[in-house]
Amino acid sequence: MHLRVVCPAELTERVVTLLRGNTGVADVVLLRGAAVDPAGDLVLADVAREATSTVVDRLTELGVPARGVVALDQTDTVLSKAVDRAVDAAPGEPTDAVVWQELRERAGAENELSVTFLVLMAIACVIGMIGVVTNQPVLVVGAMAVGPDFGPLAALAYGLVRRSRSMFLGGLRATVLGYGAGVAGALVAALLLRWWGLIDVHDLVKPHSLTDFVYRPGALGAVVAFLAGVAGAVSLSTSRTGALVGVLISVTTIPAAGVVGAAIAFGVGDDAASAARQLAVNVGMILVGAVAALLVQRGGQVFDQRRLRRRYA
Template sequence: MDLVLEAAEEAGVDYTVSRDTDRGEFEALVSIPVPPPAVEGLLADFRAAGLDERSYTVVTAAETIVSERADALSTRVSGTRISREELRSRAVDLAPAVSTYFSLLVVSTAIATAGLLLDSAATIIGAMVVAPLMGPALSASVGVVVDDEQLATRGVVLQGVGLVVSIATAAVIGWALRGTILLPPGFDITTVPQIHERITPNLLALFLALGSGVAAVVSLTRNVGSVLVGVAIAVALVPPAATAGLGIAWGRPEVVLTAGTLVLVNMLSINFAALLLLWLSGYRPHRTADIERAYGRLRSRIVVLFVAIAILTAVLGGVTYGTYRTAAVEHDVRTELETMSEERLADGAALQFRELAVDYELVDVYTGAEPMVTVLVERPPGEQLPDDFATDVRERLESATGVDLEVVVELVETQRSG
């Protein structure tokens, strides 16, 4: 006890001492009211003074402290972050028991899968409220920076196994619903906007994941907005994982590849941002001898995460470019057909050019397959068109899009009332 009191005197903090009269295992209970930024430094002073590690150190939060001396201490101690010990404790609390974790994950994935199939953004967001993914993501990072290998391993395992469970849950639900009266005949999952959004990701998705990782660390170290941050992390992980599961159920490998890439890059980016920010915030193991080992583990994980993110980002970049190219071809075709209709009308020929379909998929951009464009041409009854009319249309569209096209022209005779 004398060591604690001497350290408290040197730190200039108030304290009270309650003598132990029960079991005799402890000499006394010392209570020291300090603001949160002062906790870590004071605990370090106690260790430096030789405080026995078998003793109990309990950090509790006070609702309000009414004292001029406390106000003066708060003025003297700056900062907003919590102590290393509180950080670890909160990370442990955020990672629920295994049974609770997987129960909530299965339920949230099931709801998110229904939201994807129903094209309901509100349902998807509602599912994210119960998704328990923030805890494992932070536990893994906190465990590394404070040199708690058990905590770090638990966080990594929960994330990895949770991802597999989420994909498997969506796959089972999709397989069970496919071909039932709950979905229309010939239902194509790629035509659902909420699913299409997850299978055509672009590089902007990386900012969502990195931002979620940064926000998670800020909410943990400053104890603000953890619920909303948990929703953001879940939005980055569960819907694309559920989309990958639906891709398995429908036998669509391209859906599994794109959605799987998105969920992996999001998960890795969240961990990368959390690891980096926690270390830059100054969190270290309390033993000086452990700092170098923790730094070595941090450095190796940062390198692995960075390389993996770079590779997956290249895939996302390819998806972004392919999506842009397909959209650009469709836009240029539509614009050129409108121009051709206006030109024909100006020349006195009442021909109307309308786009029926542009068959140009993401994979076609990289396989070199020619886009197939189906054009509907409305003409007045009896009007004759040249034999090379379809060739003229194709050449105009190729000039506008800059790519070789296969064009099918369908002619219909129309009459319009004056």
């Protein structure tokens, strides 16, 4: 990670001493008076990913973010013997390291209750509902891929693990209102489609050999949701975001919310209750899996840091 620090002159020596004293930091550069707004000195460094969270925590303790800037950028290629030594000295493996500040920013970005988020949730639930009533698993999978619901769940998990009240409450609000928008969108769409003669109540209550799993709670579905939560947390925290697509299409939260809306529109209480239970189980197990993954990662980092301190004691 490339670290850029803008700090007032009175903090510069402490910042430089902190960076030079960390074995996971290399290539420290100091440019005095280079910063104009906020005024101060500019400090640059390359930091092993495994050491980044610790370094940023120490900078925060010094009060740098409150009076200046701490910025991180992912670097794909660095040719430096000093960086190689820093990576070797840092605890753990780069691919497994969690930069908690980076994860907070990612989860926080997904926590924003925007019009775009609510519209995507509504559209995804409508697609999922249509997939169920027409017994088309392709549409169900497409709905799960469109739905942006994992972001708020990740924020919830982060808030629990890091004891961040703001992240937890933000994630809870986005989760509740997001699924609420999805249910409302599916309800309105079901009424319109019935009015246009495209679907009726029979399409919902008849057996769906390929899509019944969406709104019929089962033990295997709960297991899949738990594993998806683990995979989602790991992919977000270690920058392996390519795995998120698989996470999104492996659980049935979005189509279940869509069925809840359609069942309410058609007055089918049993199906509405069944789909709501499926939604609650999936959301709960995703959250449990994500929290478990983050706790294990945090524990692994603490162990690696203690082992490093013993090595250099």
